[in-house]
Amino acid sequence: MENSPHSYIAFEGAEAFAREQGLETVDNSYFITEDNIGMLKLAKEANTILFDYRIPDTCSALAGADNHKNGMVMNGLPISIYAPETVGCAVVDSNGFCASATSTGGLMNKMTGRIGDSPLIGSGTYACDVCAVSCTGEGEAIIRSTLARDVAAVMEYKGLPLQEAVDYCVKERLDEGFAGLIAVSNTGEVAYGFNCTGMFRGCATEDGFMEVGIWE
Amino acid sequence: MENSPHSYIAFEGAEAFAREQGLETVDNSYFITEDNIGMLKLAKEANTILFDYRIPDTCSALAGADNHKNGMVMNGLPISIYAPETVGCAVVDSNGFCASATSTGGLMNKMTGRIGDSPLIGSGTYACDVCAVSCTGEGEAIIRSTLARDVAAVMEYKGLPLQEAVDYCVKERLDEGFAGLIAVSNTGEVAYGFNCTGMFRGCATEDGFMEVGIWE
Numbered sequence: 001m002e003n004s005p006h007s008y009i010a011f012e013g014a015e016a017f018a019r020e021q022g023l024e025t026v027d028n029s030y031f032i033t034e035d036n037i038g039m040l041k042l043a044k045e046a047n048t049i050l051f052d053y054r055i056p057d058t059c060s061a062l063a064g065a066d067n068h069k070n071g072m073v074m075n076g077l078p079i080s081i082y083a084p085e086t087v088g089c090a091v092v093d094s095n096g097f098c099a100s101a102t103s104t105g106g107l108m109n110k111m112t113g114r115i116g117d118s119p120l121i122g123s124g125t126y127a128c129d130v131c132a133v134s135c136t137g138e139g140e141a142i143i144r145s146t147l148a149r150d151v152a153a154v155m156e157y158k159g160l161p162l163q164e165a166v167d168y169c170v171k172e173r174l175d176e177g178f179a180g181l182i183a184v185s186n187t188g189e190v191a192y193g194f195n196c197t198g199m200f201r202g203c204a205t206e207d208g209f210m211e212v213g214i215w216e
Numbered sequence: 217m218e219n220s221p222h223s224y225i226a227f228e229g230a231e232a233f234a235r236e237q238g239l240e241t242v243d244n245s246y247f248i249t250e251d252n253i254g255m256l257k258l259a260k261e262a263n264t265i266l267f268d269y270r271i272p273d274t275c276s277a278l279a280g281a282d283n284h285k286n287g288m289v290m291n292g293l294p295i296s297i298y299a300p301e302t303v304g305c306a307v308v309d310s311n312g313f314c315a316s317a318t319s320t321g322g323l324m325n326k327m328t329g330r331i332g333d334s335p336l337i338g339s340g341t342y343a344c345d346v347c348a349v350s351c352t353g354e355g356e357a358i359i360r361s362t363l364a365r366d367v368a369a370v371m372e373y374k375g376l377p378l379q380e381a382v383d384y385c386v387k388e389r390l391d392e393g394f395a396g397l398i399a400v401s402n403t404g405e406v407a408y409g410f411n412c413t414g415m416f417r418g419c420a421t422e423d424g425f426m427e428v429g430i431w432e
Contacts, residue, residue, distance in 0.1 A: 005265060006330045007356040011227050013329015049221055113229015114222045122338045122362035140223040146338035146365045153366065157373035 010115065036108075043109035050108035086118060088125070088134025088182060094206075096186035098132035100125050100148075107139070117142035122149035130155050131162055133183040137196065141177015145169070151183055163191040170195050226331065252324075259325035266324035302334060304341070304350025304398060310422075312402035314348035316341050316364075323355070333358035338365035346371050347378055349399040353412065357393015361385070367399055379407040386411050 085105025301321025
């Protein structure tokens with residue numbers, strides 16, 4: 001983005017810019033696989049929005065009638081969840097400079113033109129001189145809660161340390177939405193939080209320490 | 217947006233949704249006027265991004281060489297400013313419910329696909345149970361500062377009243393960018409702030425009080 005005057009470019013313009021900058025891109029046909037076509041068909045039949053195209057055929061959440069019973073909704077409409085495919089990263093260097101980035105699997109059977117939280121500064125992704133944050137989960141809930149920025153805002157304005165700020169935001173800022181986040185502070189603290197069943201995550205430091213987790 | 221499961225829809229998808237919902241839309245050719253073509257030509261010749269298509273031909277900022285002297289930059293590239301055409305609104309009702317909306321004239325000679333702050337929840341537009349905020353100015357600076365959400369966050373987390381929160385955010389959150397905002401609190405306070413020369417604004421209450429302003 002240092003080669004653009006703008007902070008946010010989307011759709012065809014973003015793809016053209018990526019190609020100009022020498023990034024690898026693929027034709028949309030790359031994503032049209034037998035699996036994806038099958039999942040989209042199931043999603044349409046169930047009149048549901050899917051978080052993840054890897055949902056197994058046997059997943060009970062795909063039964064249309066069950067969607068309305070499990071109480072999971074997005075802005076009032078029923079959704080099915082398996083495991084969000086977001087890949088996010090929050091890093092801090094030895095000078096305390098923080099950065100974050102978020103890639104997302106998006107939603108299946110969403111409306112054309114829908115943008116989620118991942119590319120929105122302050123929603124799914126945020127970094128400043130205090131901390132860096134990357135979120136995953138129900139994009140609409142994360143947008144409503146400006147979740148990533150609020151972790152930093154709670155640290156800056158309430159003076160809480162990183163993990164307490166993360167816990168506060170997951171508990172107080174998310175409404176009915178399910179989401180999680182990873183974060184690092186400028187002093188090298190590492191934190192995470194989520195209000196769903198689990199969140200795939202990992203942590204690594206320069207000296208070789210590594211840790212992964214799924215559940216609480 | 218109550219008729220969509222999503223919080224954010226852009227480009228063709230947003231236009232299709234607007235038409236479905238019965239909103240009036242116009243063909244893009246509506247915006248291709250002689251004035252606009254002339255302004256775009258001038259902007260391209262000056263290799264500058266323009267905030268507003270109503271910039272008069274005599275505006276000195278249009279002289280390419282001057283752009284680099286006046287020191288106004290967007291993410292490091294020179295820009296010319298006349299008067300942003302944003303129309304924003306922040307309201308509170310007798311129950312203390314707050315709402316805001318922002319429409320924008322956008323930029324001229326921007327990159328294809330550029331999205332500014334106006335449609336981004338937390339950047340150019342934000343409302344919660346504490347206050348409602350609408351911003352105007354250099355979109356990229358407003359996005360970097362998550363300006364609208366931060367007014368609310370400063371009230372919530374630092375406990376400042378509305379005008380102090382607005383002043384704090386304009387002073388502390390905006391970096392080199394020029395911007396302004398209007399805001400109302402859930403108790404009916406009205407506030408504004410900007411770090412540029414002036415900002416067109418008005419205020420009206422149910423009992424007939426009206427006030428307008430341009431300068432400090």
